[in-house]
Amino acid sequence: MADVTKFLTGIENFQQQHFGENPELANTLIEGQKPQALLIGCCDSRVDPALVTDSSQGDLFILRNIANLVPPYLKSNEHHGVSSSIEYAVCNLEVSDIIVFGHSHCGGIGALMDSAKGEEAGEFIGKWVNIAASARDKVLQEMPNETPDKQARACEKEAILVSLRNLMTFPWVRERVAKGQLSLHGWYYNMGTGQLRYYNQLTEEFEVLVKHYSPDRQKEQESTS
Numbered sequence: 001m002a003d004v005t006k007f008l009t010g011i012e013n014f015q016q017q018h019f020g021e022n023p024e025l026a027n028t029l030i031e032g033q034k035p036q037a038l039l040i041g042c043c044d045s046r047v048d049p050a051l052v053t054d055s056s057q058g059d060l061f062i063l064r065n066i067a068n069l070v071p072p073y074l075k076s077n078e079h080h081g082v083s084s085s086i087e088y089a090v091c092n093l094e095v096s097d098i099i100v101f102g103h104s105h106c107g108g109i110g111a112l113m114d115s116a117k118g119e120e121a122g123e124f125i126g127k128w129v130n131i132a133a134s135a136r137d138k139v140l141q142e143m144p145n146e147t148p149d150k151q152a153r154a155c156e157k158e159a160i161l162v163s164l165r166n167l168m169t170f171p172w173v174r175e176r177v178a179k180g181q182l183s184l185h186g187w188y189y190n191m192g193t194g195q196l197r198y199y200n201q202l203t204e205e206f207e208v209l210v211k212h213y214s215p216d217r218q219k220e221q222e223s224t225s
C-alpha cells in the first residue's frame, strides 16, 4: 500500500496555517457558506481549481468531473450528481457566477478524440465524455489535417462552449441569466504556461485573461495551445 503519510502531514500543515493563526475562522465557516461562484472543473490532479485560483475556504463551490462537462437538462430517474450540484449552487446558494474551467492536455478530451477512431473508453468514461461529441465532430470537420495535439487543444475549448450551452438548458439558470442575476464564464487554463483565456462572446474567441508565468514556456507551448 502506498504511504499516505504526506497527506496527513499536509492536513496538519493546513490546520496550522489556516486555523493556528486565525482561531476565529472555524466559527465563521460553521455559520454557513456564501460562495460567489460555482466552478465546474476537471478531476485532473494537475489542475486543482482552489490551488490554481489561490482561493480560500468558502470562496468557490466546486464541481469536478471528467473533462469539466455539463450534461443537458434532463429529468429522469437516474442519479444526477452534476445537475444536483448546479441546482444547489444556483437555487440555494444563489451564486452570481458560474465558471466552466477547462484545461489543456485533458485526458477526458483525449478519450473523446480517440472515440472518433472507434476507441470507447472504460465502462462509464466514453458515454460521459460523449456529452461533447459535437465539439469533437466540429474540430475534426474544421481542421482535419491538423496534428492530434492541435485538434485536442481545439476540442478542449469547444467542449467548454458545449457546457456553457448546456447550462442554458436548465430553466433556473436561463431565468437568472436573463434577469442579469447570473453570469456564465468559459475559462481555459494552459497548464504548460499558466496562461488563462476566457471566451469572449462578442468576438467568439478565447482571449487572454491572465498572462503566462514564463515567456520562454509560452513560446514553447504556443504551437500546441
Ligand SMILES: [Zn+2]
Pocket: 042, 043, 044, 066, 067, 068, 103, 105, 106, 107, 108, 109
Ligand atoms: Zn481534464
